Amino acid sequence: MKNYVIRRLLQIIPVFLGILFILFFIIDKAPGSIVSNIMDPTMTPELKAALLEKLDPNLPFYQKFWNWLVQAAHGNFGYSSKHFKPVIDVIGENIGVTFALSLTALIIAMLIGIPAGIISATKQYSAIDNFLTVFSLLGLALPTFFAGLLMLKVFAVELKWFPTFGFISSTNINADFWTKLGDHAYHLILPACVLGLAETASFMRYTRSSMLEVIRSDYIRTARAKGLSEKVVIYKHAFRNAMIPIVTLLGFRIPGLISGALMTETIFSLPGVGKLSVEAVNNRNYPLLIGINAMLTLATLFATLIADILYAAVDPRIKYD
């Protein structure tokens, strides 16, 4: 197990460098530059060119790649000229919101999706199964920008139950820690539900199909023949097996915890990583874009490793050595 983890960690290095290389190549070929969004009419082309030369000197992309690597090795991940701050600080300011939002959504999705999937599978083709199926198809089919706007309109604008935007109310900016925390949570409910809706649906479908497969198997018949109660048969014998594919799904969701929900964050004006990366693309803020993507790449690589380790934990047939 230990050797396996070390081997996998070493494998992360070339993959990470390869992805970064592709990233630098794509950004180099993308049209526009950091000054293309400066709309100041008084700015002459010469001034623009001079500014560009200062902010983003015209070097071949592999040269930029190498420079970035050398700097990153020294702990410098670039400077966001838009924010007048190092990239790492900008990301650091935004990642908390994203993490809180995505984690809440993931917990909602698991807490609702997995039990609903189990019920749906054990009562296949019943009224409740049909209802849950329709609900999950709705959740999967409704695009977030539509569902988000709809919920914003109904619950925030019409019913006024929740705030319409942001992560904190203007009146609470200087409040004490606990008031702020409560206010953050209050601001997160609606976006987390919107984000959780689609994920709940996919967890439910995954759990349902996984359970259906397991419930029909011979060892479930054995468990019943032993005289175990239906609860033990379903939630212990069947679910322990059905969990294995769900762990894969969970592994895919871990990078999402920090990558941010682009749509949801934009709709609810939450200062998260998703919104930040949209802005970085729009402003051609390449250092920030590379910083965010480098972080996401690493997170994804580590998440797949964690998923593989979790696999061995839930399935005794999988052993690493």
Place this chain on the structure above:
Amino acid sequence: MTEMNREPLLQVKNLKTYFHSMNGNIVKAVDDVSFEVYEGETLGIVGESGCGKSITCMSLAQLVECPPGRYEGGEILLDGKDMLKISDAELRKMRGNVISYIFQEPMTSLNPVFKIGYQIEEVLTLHRGLSKEEAHKEAIHALDLVRIPNPERIVNEYPFELSGGMRQRVMIAMALACNPKVLVADEPTTALDVTIQAQVLDLMNDLKRQLNTSILFITHDLSVIAEMADRVMVMYAGKVVELADVMTIFENPLHPYTRGLIASRPDMNTSSNRLTVIPGNVPDLSALPEGCSFGPRCGFFCDKCGKGVPELVEVEPNHWVRCYRPGGEDRDN
């Protein structure tokens, strides 16, 4: 071998298990089946695939998936209780405790994510109320009883670490852990190769003598029946067609289907290169032929057979046959 004046341990009366398919067809998988099992005896059930032998045995502890299955009628009296009428809680107390099962597929019948020991302990803590430590000791003892080498090590292994024969022994250990009165063995050796098959059958016969358990042994292999059973029940298309003790079945079979089955066995004392077969196929249970279900495949078919379904009649003492012309001769009734 069997004293018929004794009270039967398990009594099945007119059991009917039907399947209702989506398109409204009714499949009578078990159609009016009655039989008895006495203490310490082995009743063999034979028949081709799809004749209802497995569903009959699954019905005994209500293990048939419902829906699509449905128990349409009959009584199953075991240990003074009607298995079809008792509450779910009582039923669970019977399963694994009074009546237990060994299934055909040892490769898939054990839960892959739990240790062997745990799977046996589960029955012991549930039915015998043992503590975890006691159950663990008892599980090792149970594995030892089915002659598994190194039981102390095997309890901590997972099913995928064992061979098919070993897994079937684990199944037997699990089934016998609570000293059940009836053990239902649904083709327990079909998935095993011949040498392992012989070992498992020997083991079952030994344990039966030691524990005085009654066995319901399902198989389509007549040589296995000859080795295991005291009495034999032959099933065809959801019905019992012949019931007699094992010697009678082999030496004086009266139903044309039983005769066909026995004639189909490979025989070393014949010069023919071809095996004898029963012509035709098992009928579709949702579209049974008029009259006797075996009629279209029968060599003694007459007008009467096409019109009515014959009753199961005791033609000789303890020899029951469902045929108008048992042994090819016209019957009076």
